[in-house]
Amino acid sequence: MLLFCSPFLANALLAVSYLYTKNQATFHVPGDPNSRGKAFAIEAARLLALEDTSPSLPVAQGLALMYVYEGALGGGGTALSYHSRMQARYLTLRLDSVPRSADAAIAGVRQRREAHALSWISWGFYIWDWKPMHGLCRRLVIRKPMRPKTWHDEATSPLCNKDNPGYWWFPYPVSVVPQNALKREIFDAECNLAEITEQILDFLIPFEEGWPPRRNPHRALELYTKLTRWKLSLPERLKVENAVLPSAILLHLNVELLIISVLRPFDGLTKEEFGPFDPVTISYAHASNAMWVVWHFRALYTLRNEHWMIQAASICAFRVLSDIETSTIQLETFAKACRALIELGESFPVAKEVMLAIKLSHKPALTTI
Template sequence: MIPLNHDEQLPPLAPGPRAPIVGESVAASRPKKSSTACQSCKQAKRKCSGPPSPCNACRGADSECVFDESLDLRRKIAVRRTVTELEDSRNYYRELLHSLLASLRSPEPNRVDLLLNLIRRNASLLDIAAVAAETPASSGDANAAESISRRDSGDIELQSPGGSFVDSHSQVTLEMLCDIPLFQVPAKPWTAVTDDNNLVSHLVSLYFTWEHPFSQLVDQIVLLAEMSKGDLDSDLCTPFLVNSLLAMASAYSDFPKVLVIPGDMNTRGQHFYMEAERLWKAEGGKATLTNIQGVILMCCVLRYQGKERMSWLVLKQAVQLARDFGMFQRRKHHNWKDVSPDMNRIFSTTAWAVSILNAQMSLEMGQVADLMLPTTRPFEALDCDDAIMWSPYPRMNQASYVGKPAVHRYVMAELSNLTEIIVDMENLLFDKAFDIGAAELWSAAHEIYSRVRICLERLPDALRIDDQPLPQALFVRIKYHQGVISLFSRVLDHFGHTYPAWSLEARTTRLQSAKDIAGYLRIQQQCYGPKQVPCPMIDVVHSTLPILLDEQDDIESKQAFVELCRFLTDSRQRLKRVDNIIQTIERIANECGIELPLEAVDVVDFD
């Protein structure tokens, strides 16, 4: 591994002063770097001393010196200008569409025929726009033809965005047109699927917005930096890892380019997944950090495609790779002492991400998580603040959103706490429960429940629920309540109807957690809309719906059930796993003789 050595980037230490110097600092002696160059220096590709005008180079050449900060794409003024241009462009195309529809609805057959003839002749969009924009009159043909003639002669100017129109734009969706990725990374040399930098940047931005905060399998800052470098010899970023990530991110994208078969939503990201598969086979099963991360991402892709069994098998493969790599052992090898603190943190974070997913899926499968938890946490409890900010993406409906700290470390700390509880829960429910009495089982289950409740009560202020809480802050609470549901559902399976008092308390407790989950998911939709639902939240709906279905006599439970069905429907086109969840609910309802609410039937279209 290549250690991250930040010391190499620091300037050499200056010698100490011979005597006290008042009012001076080391920083004062360093040359000030120019933040922007004048237009003359940019054109001549020479070094510019920066504002104010004139710069040193222009003063020496006796040339005009003009600084225009709006041309610097790093500055907010340039971003605002770009947003304004995109909004103007969007409005133009919207008005053009309305004009075209109005023209096609025209009662004048000559006008409609002319438009259709232009379209069939593959006329330019400007010609079609000129006809569509004409006010209908009795002499439709003549007016339209005259309009085209006037435009061609320069007497009329259509105000299209940018002053011109390219036919290929007609195939670009409105969302693509208005898209400004949060992170700019190159497509090459990381993927052979596409050379579209904007598409890859779009997918990477989606991943770090809606998937990464809930799993934190990779180090966001490091991976983005390594992708930008484009170094194929990197130990922290490989084509296999990137293609796996792009396949996962495709679940959140509506861009046509993420579909292998146009119009077939089930083919989202399949080209990236197939490329990742090819690259993984070429690796020959080597246990490396990026291979572990890439295989886990492939596991998640299969999971949300509804291939749960295959996903489970791929997870076991990743766990074995992590074992072979030594992620869950004390590092006694002499080389470990040479590893930088940053690399140790990356190893530890990935180890916990693997453990969290393994514990979660083991609980769903009804098995003990046969995996030793990592021996150390990636960071100390007092070292949870970092410089990473979070904002929703795409931002078409969130333009005024002010970025917030992403609180990734706080989320990882809480999910690690929960995983330790889940491992104990699995040992109790799937092993010890068969050798102890009912009273001892109930006492042990209550002790685990108390640990969950204490964790919820002691959540840090960084994960507070405000007017527009972070999705990951909601997710932490949702996962704790999912743990409560899993605990008492399994306890009820052991008890049956033998202990009415305990059974009633277990049912009441898990029902309250199910209602709380529905409330948090309602906040998620109210704040961020139905379109971008983090995939990990779908897993929670899977375990919550059966609890609410079993309590349909309760009005609040019935309403929560319908809301979660609507929540599922919003993700149905993106995630094949949703169909599996719906089929499970139908099967449970049929087996238990429960009539599904009509509102839910209308929303989900149950068979």
């Protein structure tokens, strides 16, 4: 029988949940907001030593969560060790070979539920594995799953069941009327984007015998086109001009950051050398787009507890840093990125570290903020 929960996973979930509060009752060390949730993180580490003795789905999931917690409030080295361990433990599970059917004609209720869960989890890990790419710059370890997308089936998927609490969300203050949370549509878009991202990472980090990306602008243009087509293919409610769901807004932030990564190797090339456009100018434009998305999120909600915004603001700030003294547009992008990091620094020490790195790399820039 498959296990989908364990004490380690429960404590990892609790630790991560405390990233979203600064209630003093959650502080492990009195007066230190950076210690919030630490008691659960310590307990999770203790339980991990007891549970990580054989292939375990809760262990792999808990390791992914501990990477998030340590990356936000702990140490970078510890976070990376959790991430690498998660990849290794996930691969030992071999979920593609676990036989489960969602066909009501041959499978009971529990097996169908497990089939949907395994499909969701397999594709979820595939998406998850590329998320740290902007900081780590490495090829994917977890490759595209062979397991069918049973969660996509409108007739049988729990995601399409209106009696499921997860089907609805309440977009206050935009509206007080419950709306479809679009989990299936967003997850499908994430899966499609992950497939393009896998190709991007293979391009940016070639094997030893492969071409370095700077010598292959044609492939960069192919990937750029795939990303822009992906944006245009999104369902109407997920398009950037209509997106109000936090996870839908994040889709657009991710694709802008991916485009910046694709174009980054071509710094210094002219339009004539690269192809149909100047890669640096277009990269700056997408950094501006990314910060517009962040500001859209900020206007609807708040940045203060959204640790995943730190990576986006950091990328945009450093992308335009060299041009802020000659371009008002780049200066605005830079100012927004720094403002976001300052707000995030109220909750996460790593945001303060990024601001310090910006100060050290270009001291005159900080006089503009």
